[in-house]
Amino acid sequence: xxxxxxxxxxxxxxxxxxxxxxxxxxxxxxxxxxxxxxxxxxxxxxxxxxxxxxxxxxxxxxxxxxxxxxxxxxxxxxxxxxxxxxxxxxxxxxxxxxxxxxxxxxxxxxxxxxxxxxxxxxxxxxxxxxxxxxxxxxxxxxxxxxxxxxxxxxxxxxxxxxxxxxxxxxxxxxxxxxxxxxxxxxxxxxxxxxxxxxxxxxxxxxxxxxxxxxxxxxxxxxxxxxxxxxxxxxxxxxxxxxxxxxxxxxxxxxxxxxxxxxxxxxxxxxxxxxxxxxxxxxxxxxxxxxxxxxxxxxxxxxxxxxxxxxxxxxxxxxxxxxxxxxxxxxxxxxxxxxxxxxxxxxxxxxxxxxxxxxxxxxxxxxxxxxxxxxxxxxxxxxxxxxxxxxxxxxxxxxxxxxxxxxx
Numbered sequence: 001x002x003x004x005x006x007x008x009x010x011x012x013x014x015x016x017x018x019x020x021x022x023x024x025x026x027x028x029x030x031x032x033x034x035x036x037x038x039x040x041x042x043x044x045x046x047x048x049x050x051x052x053x054x055x056x057x058x059x060x061x062x063x064x065x066x067x068x069x070x071x072x073x074x075x076x077x078x079x080x081x082x083x084x085x086x087x088x089x090x091x092x093x094x095x096x097x098x099x100x101x102x103x104x105x106x107x108x109x110x111x112x113x114x115x116x117x118x119x120x121x122x123x124x125x126x127x128x129x130x131x132x133x134x135x136x137x138x139x140x141x142x143x144x145x146x147x148x149x150x151x152x153x154x155x156x157x158x159x160x161x162x163x164x165x166x167x168x169x170x171x172x173x174x175x176x177x178x179x180x181x182x183x184x185x186x187x188x189x190x191x192x193x194x195x196x197x198x199x200x201x202x203x204x205x206x207x208x209x210x211x212x213x214x215x216x217x218x219x220x221x222x223x224x225x226x227x228x229x230x231x232x233x234x235x236x237x238x239x240x241x242x243x244x245x246x247x248x249x250x251x252x253x254x255x256x257x258x259x260x261x262x263x264x265x266x267x268x269x270x271x272x273x274x275x276x277x278x279x280x281x282x283x284x285x286x287x288x289x290x291x292x293x294x295x296x297x298x299x300x301x302x303x304x305x306x307x308x309x310x311x312x313x314x315x316x317x318x319x320x321x322x323x324x325x326x327x328x329x330x331x332x333x334x335x336x337x338x339x340x341x342x343x344x345x346x347x348x349x350x351x352x353x354x355x356x357x358x359x360x361x362x363x364x365x366x367x368x369x370x371x372x373x374x375x376x377x378x379x380x381x382x383x384x385x386x387x388x389x390x391x392x393x394x395x396x397x398x399x400x401x402x403x404x405x406x407x
Contacts, residue, residue, distance in 0.1 A: 006033040006057075007173065008075055008111075010084035010104045012091040013041020015154050016120035016163040020085050021046060023166040024054050030174060035060055035075065037104045039091070060103055075103070076110030083173050084108075086120030086163050087145075089131050095143075096134045114176045114183070116144045118169050118243065123159035142183055144227060146172060146244035168243035175225035179394070183227025184401055190228045191267035191322070192220050193260060193274035193308075195235035197253045201300065202285035210365035211275035213237030215327075218393040219271055220245050226397060231267070233259045235274050253277045253305040260308055261315070264322060269400060271325040272309045272351075280305050313350040323404050325396070326351040331360040342375050352376065352403065355396065374399055 007027065011020045017038070027034050036051040037060045048059040060075060076082065084091065084104070091104075095117075100106045108115065117138065125131060126148060135145050146169065151162040163169075194216020198206040213234065220232045221242035232245040235256055241247045248263070250256045253276050264270050279302040289298055309326045316322060328345050332338035342356035356373040359365065370389050374382040374396065384395055 004033065005078045005080045006035045007177070008079040008082040008107055009034050009036045009055075010082060010087075010091075010107065011036065011038040011042040011046070011051075012084060012086055012088040012104070013039050013044065014086040014088045014120050015045060016086035017042045017045040019120075019163050019166055021050060021054065023083075023085055023169055024051070026167055026170040027173065028054060028056070030170065032173070032177070033057075035079075037061070037075065037107055039102055039104055073106070073110050076107040077112065079107070079111060079113050081114045081116065081173060081176050082107060082111045083116040083118070083169065085118035085166075085169055087117040088119075089121045089125045089128070089134075092117065092119065092131060092134045092138065092145075096137050114144065115142070116146065116169075116172055116176060118146045118164050119148050119161070120163035121148075121161050122153055122157060123161045126161040139227070139229070140187065142186055142227065144172070144176070144183060144224065144244070146224070147246050149243075164243035165240070168240060171221065172225060172243050175221060175390070178390075179222075179225060183225070185223060185226040185228035185397065188223075188228045188404070189266060189268045190220075190223045190230045190271065191233070191260065191263045191269070192216055192223070192230060192271045193233040193235070193256060193276075194220065195237035196275040197235045197256055197277045198251050199253065199277045199280035199305075200284050201281045202287065202289045204288050207277060207280065208236065209275045209277065211236070212239065212365055213274075214239050214368065215370060215389050215392070216271070216273035217241060218389045219273055219396065222390060222393040222397060228269075231263050233263070233274070235276075253280060253308070257306055257308045257311070260312060264312055264315070267322045269325070269404065270312060270322045271327075272312070273325075273327045273355075275329065276308055277305050279303065307349075309349050309351060323400065324351040325353045325355065325400065328354055328356045329359045330356060332358050339373060339375075339381060342373055342381075346375050346377065353396075353399065376403075 034055050036055050051059045149162040149164050150160045152158050195213030196209040196211035198208045200206050217239050220230050223230050224244040230245045233248045248259045282301040282303045330341045346354040354375045371386040372384050
């Protein structure tokens with residue numbers, strides 16, 4: 001059996017280098033062969049014995065070692081993917097400038113495979129115009145630059161700049177390896193809603209739904225692996241958001257409405273995958289509603305929530321931008337009834353695509369698999385029978401990619 005080429009794990013000299021050890025362990029446990037290429041400064045944080053023990057390979061650090069193998073060229077040429085974690089501000093700047101003063105930057109210059117960078121640095125460094133410009137340039141070149149997380153940094157500082165969770169970075173690497181082609185959504189700004197909204201009744205109770213947010217998360221994850229810049233408006237979700245997404249947390253339908261309108265203004269594609277409540281309590285009790293000794297049950301008056309998807313379609317008007325994808329969960333008698341329900345809803349909503357699934361069997365919410373119809377106002381329905389939600393996400397992005405202007 002022919003052995004697949006390795007993934008190169010580049011490690012730059014930041015304190016988050018210790019988290020790259022966990023990333024290496026996860027990749028190896030996934031069956032991925034890894035060559036670790038740390039910079040000289042990275043070795044100040046984590047030494048070669050650790051990388052060698054976990055990777056099962058000698059650590060490549062020097063362009064002058066094993067020169068007969070021409071490592072400064074071969075590593076990039078032969079890699080299945082290159083992932084740099086952490087990618088410091090200095091490393092990003094050197095990569096943009098094409099500087100090749102160590103083995104890692106040489107490898108980046110010769111890599112013809114997908115490249116993923118997971119930045120980690122102090123907030124001020126991440127938000128500096130020079131760093132943001134470097135990120136834009138790298139993304140324009142096809143590099144997948146994951147948004148850093150928000151949280152505790154070195155010392156007592158806290159803010160954006162924290163290395164994304166190693167498991168989330170590993171998932172991004174696996175997505176890229178699964179797809180393998182170069183990203184085809186480069187420069188496309190995507191806004192996705194996911195999860196189920198919660199409508200408060202009193203301080204401890206709410207009306208919710210069964211949505212886990214898994215399909216929306218997979219849509220975000222696969223869009224990132226295809227090069228898109230993703231903003232994820234997340235209601236209640238049971239799975240972690242993907243590394244690389246800008247996450248906006250919301251709770252109620254009104255929260256979600258405000259967030260979607262705010263971010264849709266700069267989006268090229270909007271995907272309304274969230275399960276947004278159709279109704280909410282007309283009045284919210286300020287105190288917990290207590291059980292009565294008499295056995296009486298309080299009445300719950302409901303009112304309609306705003307149709308966010310329809311509003312977004314109306315707001316864009318005749319411009320046809322952004323491209324809007326809606327989701328519809330239906331309970332149908334059969335496939336013909338499901339198609340009819342979907343076509344009627346597509347006509348009412350006015351979106352460009354409507355993804356319809358039948359939830360009557362209760363095996364969709366929280367499941368890793370799904371079956372859907374993709375409907376458009378022109379063309380035959382696309383039927384996707386039960387398959388992993390990540391594959392459904394890729395199929396939907398294939399459809400969207402064919403309908404939006406090339407970047």
